[in-house]
Structures are given as C-alpha cells and as structure tokens.
Amino acid sequence: MRELVFALEYDPGCNAVADTLAEHPGARIRSLSLHATDERLWRVDHASGSADALAAIETAFKSTDYYADCLATDDCGATQTTDVLDRDDDTLVLYSYWERSPVCVSVPHLALDHLGDGLLFDTRHEGRHYTWRIIHSGTGNVAAFFDALETAVGDCAEMEMLRTGATAEPGGDVDHESTTLSAEQEAALRAAVEHGYYENPREVDGGELAEHLDVPRSTLTYRLRRAEEQLAKGYVTDETRPDTSHTGRP
Structure with missing residues (x-):
C-alpha cells in the first residue's frame, strides 16, 4: 500500500470552515470516517475547541451548501445535510452527507478518478490548513491526481506535498519517506x-x-x-x- 499526505492552505473567503478555524486558533477538526462514491460523500468529523468555536464550526458546516469537501467557491447546487451526533463542553461530533451536482468536484472524488477504488482517507483541519492522508493501492496515476487537484483548487488554496511513499508494515521499520x-x-x-x-x-x-x-x-x-x-x-x-x-x- 502507498500513502499520499498533502495540505491545502485556503485563502480567506474560499472555505467557510477554514475562515472559522482561522478566527478560533485553538480549534481543530479531524475526520473519524470518510467515504465517497461517484455520486455522493459522507463523513463523520470530531471538532475540539471552546464553546464559541464549536458553535461557529457547527454553523459553518450547516450553512455552507458546498462545504463537504467540494472545491467550488460558490454554491454548486450540491445537496448537503449535517447533523450533530454528540456534543459536550469542548467537543463536537458531526455527520455530513453530500450528494453531488454535475459541476461538483472534491478531493475524494478526484482520488477515486485517478487512484482507483479501496481508498482510505484521513483529514486534519486547523486554521486555514487542511491536511489530507490518502492510503491507496499504488496502481493509479498520482501525477494526474495532483494535476487535477491543482486545477480544481485554482487560486483559492496553496498545495503543499508533505510526503509520499510506502506505508510502514505492522511491526516493521518506519518507511524512510x-x-x-x-x-x-x-x-x-x-x-x-x-x-x-x-x-x-x-x-x-x-x-x-x-x-x-x-x-x-x-x-x-x-x-x-x-x-x-x-x-x-x-x-x-x-x-x-x-x-x-x-x-x-x-
């Protein structure tokens, strides 16, 4: 198995959740589960932070029609719902479900197009930085994936490759890369x-x-x-x- 780890740094006004996290530097969001098919995407996210930050994050998730990983900068006509699964003083667990429109594009869907099926996704979101880790079989076209992602992101975010290579075997040496x-x-x-x-x-x-x-x-x-x-x-x-x-x- 292979892994890709990269980050998107969103410019102001390009992603509502990134803007919200930038306003609350101590807040973090990490994915607990993320799945995608050609037509839809669903995910569970764990947010941590102050009560004010969590309220703002919930609002950003629920009020932005194209947030759920769509790379559009305007409402693309996708259908999204977000529900609160759990909440306490400093954590929030959110479930999001997204049905694509013909013009929607996202990181998971680009990965499906170019890296094949059986993908595993892990994300971390803090401030304007959105870090992705994708586990894949290694049979796809990684260069084509990044070319397509760069085109989709456009001027809204800066891409940064963090690492790529083989995943470590259980109990084995840590991969140099x-x-x-x-x-x-x-x-x-x-x-x-x-x-x-x-x-x-x-x-x-x-x-x-x-x-x-x-x-x-x-x-x-x-x-x-x-x-x-x-x-x-x-x-x-x-x-x-x-x-x-x-x-x-x-």
Whole structure:
C-alpha cells in the first residue's frame, strides 16, 4: 500500500470552515470516517475547541451548501445535510452527507478518478490548513491526481506535498519517506535555526521569521510544527540509536 499526505492552505473567503478555524486558533477538526462514491460523500468529523468555536464550526458546516469537501467557491447546487451526533463542553461530533451536482468536484472524488477504488482517507483541519492522508493501492496515476487537484483548487488554496511513499508494515521499520521533511518544511526549519528562532531567548519571533520567508505567520507555524512532529517521530522510532532508557546511575 502507498500513502499520499498533502495540505491545502485556503485563502480567506474560499472555505467557510477554514475562515472559522482561522478566527478560533485553538480549534481543530479531524475526520473519524470518510467515504465517497461517484455520486455522493459522507463523513463523520470530531471538532475540539471552546464553546464559541464549536458553535461557529457547527454553523459553518450547516450553512455552507458546498462545504463537504467540494472545491467550488460558490454554491454548486450540491445537496448537503449535517447533523450533530454528540456534543459536550469542548467537543463536537458531526455527520455530513453530500450528494453531488454535475459541476461538483472534491478531493475524494478526484482520488477515486485517478487512484482507483479501496481508498482510505484521513483529514486534519486547523486554521486555514487542511491536511489530507490518502492510503491507496499504488496502481493509479498520482501525477494526474495532483494535476487535477491543482486545477480544481485554482487560486483559492496553496498545495503543499508533505510526503509520499510506502506505508510502514505492522511491526516493521518506519518507511524512510514517512519521516522525510517536505521542501517547505525544511526551508522553514533551516531559516528558524539560522535566524535564532530556537535560541533562548529567541533572536527572532514568529512574525519576523514569517516576513523573512514571505509567508503568512500561520503557514510558518504550521510548517514548523509538522517538521518538529516528523523529526520527533523519526527520533523515537530510530532503531539504530542506542537504547539508553534503562541506563542506571553509577
């Protein structure tokens, strides 16, 4: 099996949920289940955040006819319903069902067209960043998928490839590609080190570093966080590193 991991960073006004999450930086949405056929899509999402953030997320889901992964920037005529499955003070579970119109296009449907059946989807949405992980058989045309996705996204979002490669076998070694930083992540991390972002006290703050790299601060924060996550996971799972966990004091 193979995996693709990439992120879409939405511009303001292009995705109601992205706009809502940008207004509530502590809120997050992750998919619990996502399924698609040629004609429809249904998914369950888990949102976390403050009570105000959850109320705004629910409104965004329910009031935007084309939210459920449709890449349209205007109402495309799709039929969508969203229901609340569970709610407490800081979490919200939503079920969404979407029937396509002839002009609708989405990430899952483009994946079906170019990567084949039997796909598994996992998503994470924070701020304007929408991260996708797709598990596929490896028999499809990945280049054609990304070309079609780039065309569909247009000027509304920036695409960033995070990793692609074979999935790790259960109990086996971690795939090298799964711990490799993307070019954007590596550039952000190098700049952070070179400009003293990790010094104590810091020699540059996030806003200054983002301005130097000519990217939004939210984008820089996202890239650094993902790079740190990849490096931390690679360090912990590196079997060639000596195990010092049981070393006692002399």
